[in-house]
Amino acid sequence: xxxxxxEIKNLKASVSETGEEILKGLSLEIAEGETHVxxxxxxxxxxxxxxxxAGRDSYEVDSGSIKFKSKDLLNMTIDERAREGIFLAFQYxxxxxxxxxxxxxxxxxDAKRKANGDSELSVREFSKIYDNNLKEINxxxxxxxxxxxxxxxxxxxKRNEIFQMMMLEPNLALLDETDSGLDVDALKAVGDAVNxxxxxxxxxxxxxxxxxxxxxxxxxxxxxxxxxxxxxxGNYDLVKKIEADGYESFWD
Amino acid sequence: MSYLDxxxxxxxxxxxxxxxxxxxxxxTPGADYFIENGFPLKKKGNExxxxxxxxxxxxxxxxxxxxxxxxxxxxxxVLEKLAPCGINIVEDEILIVGDNKNHLSGRNxxxxxxxxASSPSKTIIGEIADPEEDGFIALNAAVADITSFSINxxxxxxxxxxxxxxxxxxxxxxxxxxxxxxxxxxxxxxNEIHFDSDxxxxxxxxxxxxxxxxxxxxxxxxxxxxxxxMNFNFTRVFQEEGSYYKNTSFCHSPSLxxxxxxxxxxxxxxxxxxxxxxxxxxxxxxxxxxxxxHLAPNCKSNQFYKGVLSDESKxxxxxxxxxxxxxxxxxxxxxxxxxxxxxxAEIDTKPSLEIYADDVECxxxxxxxxxxxSSLYYMMSRGIEKEIATQMLVRGFVDEIIDSISDDKIRxxxxxxxxxxxxxxxxx
Numbered sequence: 001x002x003x004x005x006x007e008i009k010n011l012k013a014s015v016s017e018t019g020e021e022i023l024k025g026l027s028l029e030i031a032e033g034e035t036h037v038x039x040x041x042x043x044x045x046x047x048x049x050x051x052x053x054a055g056r057d058s059y060e061v062d063s064g065s066i067k068f069k070s071k072d073l074l075n076m077t078i079d080e081r082a083r084e085g086i087f088l089a090f091q092y093x094x095x096x097x098x099x100x101x102x103x104x105x106x107x108x109x110d111a112k113r114k115a116n117g118d119s120e121l122s123v124r125e126f127s128k129i130y131d132n133n134l135k136e137i138n139x140x141x142x143x144x145x146x147x148x149x150x151x152x153x154x155x156x157x158k159r160n161e162i163f164q165m166m167m168l169e170p171n172l173a174l175l176d177e178t179d180s181g182l183d184v185d186a187l188k189a190v191g192d193a194v195n196x197x198x199x200x201x202x203x204x205x206x207x208x209x210x211x212x213x214x215x216x217x218x219x220x221x222x223x224x225x226x227x228x229x230x231x232x233x234g235n236y237d238l239v240k241k242i243e244a245d246g247y248e249s250f251w252d
Numbered sequence: 253m254s255y256l257d258x259x260x261x262x263x264x265x266x267x268x269x270x271x272x273x274x275x276x277x278x279x280t281p282g283a284d285y286f287i288e289n290g291f292p293l294k295k296k297g298n299e300x301x302x303x304x305x306x307x308x309x310x311x312x313x314x315x316x317x318x319x320x321x322x323x324x325x326x327x328x329x330v331l332e333k334l335a336p337c338g339i340n341i342v343e344d345e346i347l348i349v350g351d352n353k354n355h356l357s358g359r360n361x362x363x364x365x366x367x368x369a370s371s372p373s374k375t376i377i378g379e380i381a382d383p384e385e386d387g388f389i390a391l392n393a394a395v396a397d398i399t400s401f402s403i404n405x406x407x408x409x410x411x412x413x414x415x416x417x418x419x420x421x422x423x424x425x426x427x428x429x430x431x432x433x434x435x436x437x438x439x440x441x442x443n444e445i446h447f448d449s450d451x452x453x454x455x456x457x458x459x460x461x462x463x464x465x466x467x468x469x470x471x472x473x474x475x476x477x478x479x480x481x482m483n484f485n486f487t488r489v490f491q492e493e494g495s496y497y498k499n500t501s502f503c504h505s506p507s508l509x510x511x512x513x514x515x516x517x518x519x520x521x522x523x524x525x526x527x528x529x530x531x532x533x534x535x536x537x538x539x540x541x542x543x544x545x546h547l548a549p550n551c552k553s554n555q556f557y558k559g560v561l562s563d564e565s566k567x568x569x570x571x572x573x574x575x576x577x578x579x580x581x582x583x584x585x586x587x588x589x590x591x592x593x594x595x596x597a598e599i600d601t602k603p604s605l606e607i608y609a610d611d612v613e614c615x616x617x618x619x620x621x622x623x624x625x626s627s628l629y630y631m632m633s634r635g636i637e638k639e640i641a642t643q644m645l646v647r648g649f650v651d652e653i654i655d656s657i658s659d660d661k662i663r664x665x666x667x668x669x670x671x672x673x674x675x676x677x678x679x680x
Contacts (some may be wrong), residue, residue, distance in 0.1 A: 003618050056624075082635035094630040098648025107644065108634035115635070147648065164634065 006030040011064035022048040024228030033200040040225035046207045050174040054088040079177045083115035089161035096148040105130030133166045155179040179213035190217025258313040266395045282383035282393025303568045303600045314425035314454045380460040383486035388484045392427040392458045402433035411441040418449030426455045436464040448478035456587045458486040463495035471499045472662045477506025486512045493519030501528030502666040505538035514543040517551040527556040529653040532565035544571040546579040556585040562593035562677045571599040577608040586616040643674045
């Protein structure tokens with residue numbers, strides 16, 4: 001039997017500030033090694049879902065549960081969740097003045113290793129992995145001498161997200177519209193990187209509007225999220241149906 | 253006895269104890285002004301100080317430390333404090349002030365002009381720092397301990413380090429005055445370092461600096477305050493044609509104090525870059541007051557300050573750009589950015605422009621905000637703890653200023669100090 005990595009049950013969540021309910025009883029299970037895709041119209045709750053999983057505190061979980069590797073995720077802080085193995089590739093990565101990418105990624109990798117009881121990597125060991133992964137995802141090293149994400153193009157930011165995913169080797173990667181704003185080359189690079197990282201222990205939850213990333217990364221399951229609920233689940237064929245007909249047929 | 257009576261006596265005693273005619277001529281205006289006006293305690297019409305609570309200045313009758321007391325200061329401990337700066341007294345030009353061991357080695361670059369020397373050098377006390385501008389400057393002038401020297405092009409050291417060591421007893425008043433002339437075509441770095449003292453002391457150092465034609469001065473100022481001492485720090489600069497002045501300040505707030513800089517751009521084509529970082533914490537109050545007077549055409553000035561405020565501290569930034577009628581083609585900028593680490597911290601930031609010329613380019617801007625939540629979320633989503641992430645963000649914020657310190661030793665020192673300050677700022 002394959003182990004469940006993520007179990008979401010009847011999740012209801014709202015925006016902390018306004019109290020507006022976004023997720024209205026969502027359930028989803030992801031097993032180890034699986035790739036799931038969530039599609040749906042704007043405002044349906046796709047981004048909210050991945051941000052609630054990551055722990056963003058501008059959302060309030062009103063009821064329901066999320067288990068990650070059988071542990072209660074909702075009791076963990078944002079950083080604890082990350083160290084436990086969750087990674088969110090942001091739709092709009094923050095620009096952080098004065099913080100150097102190298103130093104940032106080193107701090108993240110060290111924090112995770114420390115939590116797992118591993119020793120910190122030496123600068124030499126770390127740099128080797130860092131440089132290799134940069135090359136793999138095709139980021140110009142000079143870019144990473146700037147402040148984190150400052151002056152990066154949209155595509156460069158997204159590559160940088162995938163680069164960080166490669167560095168942190170999560171058990172569950174949440175990709176929030178990583179494919180939007182990418183040119184063909186960048187899209188291929190992201191797709192290749194995800195495929196290379198796929199293994200029996202690692203799962204992906206990909207939020208997207210388009211089929212094009214899915215031409216590279218073949219999902220095991222596809223879900224349609226409308227108005228805070230998953231209204232239909234299926235296999236890759238569902239993507240084709242959406243591309244052809246839109247979301248109209250899924251509304252009640 | 254009111255505090256004014258106390259200082260009146262102090263001033264009279266100083267006048268009796270020494271001093272020649274030139275000295276009297278120089279210090280009398282300050283004495284007169286202070287006896288009449290005292291400290292700038294009145295709130296009304298008091299733009300410079302009205303946001304701060306200055307009452308503690310009169311909490312004690314501060315007296316000047318006597319020679320024997322000061323020499324008993326632990327000289328070794330001062331050197332120990334300097335070690336992290338990498339400042340080595342054997343190798344560097346160094347001037348220690350505040351323990352009365354005025355130590356100025358390598359005198360070959362110094363033209364000692366003495367007190368009140370009547371040269372056109374503008375190094376006469378009070379010629380650049382107008383004693384009637386402010387009560388603190390006036391008191392300094394009235395009872396100043398004066399060091400006056402000029403630096404010529406034979407100066408070959410990397411930097412001249414002036415260290416104010418802090419005092420070893422409570423209720424002491426320090427009124428160091430330095431009158432420094434940089435000769436034409438001379439390029440110098442001066443590092444001015446003020447160490448805290450854990451005593452209730454009132455420090456009012458005043459530097460008067462005259463930059464002759466085409467000279468260049470890099471002035472790095474470090475103020476490390478404690479929760480007990482007060483430091484009202486004044487720098488007054490007069491720039492001749494083609495000169496360049498750069499002042500970068502690194503301040504960790506004393507219990508109460510200020511970093512007050514005024515640059516008079518009197519010569520055509522001169523430039524100045526003024527910048528700094530101020531950390532305030534606990535219940536400290538700190539005033540950064542920067543004024544640039546553009547009196548001549550084709551001059552350029554920049555002001556760029558950043559503040560990190562935590563606990564229940566209070567900071568004030570007031571920056572002024574004044575452009576006189578004939579100072580055409582002036583280019584002047586001013587920026588003050590503040591990071592508030594707690595709800596109890598307070599910043600009053602107040603830019604002011606006064607422009608009488610018509611062909612100028614001036615800009616100013618000020619911001620105050622909390623640590624950016626989405627940046628914090630982004631960093632934490634990578635597994636970095638909130639405290640560490642916050643510290644990285646603050647480091648990122650202040651690095652821009654620290655990176656601009658051109659003296660390696662002071663830059664490293666500022667970085668080290670920042671590392672010490674950061675863990676205490678984050679979550680109080």
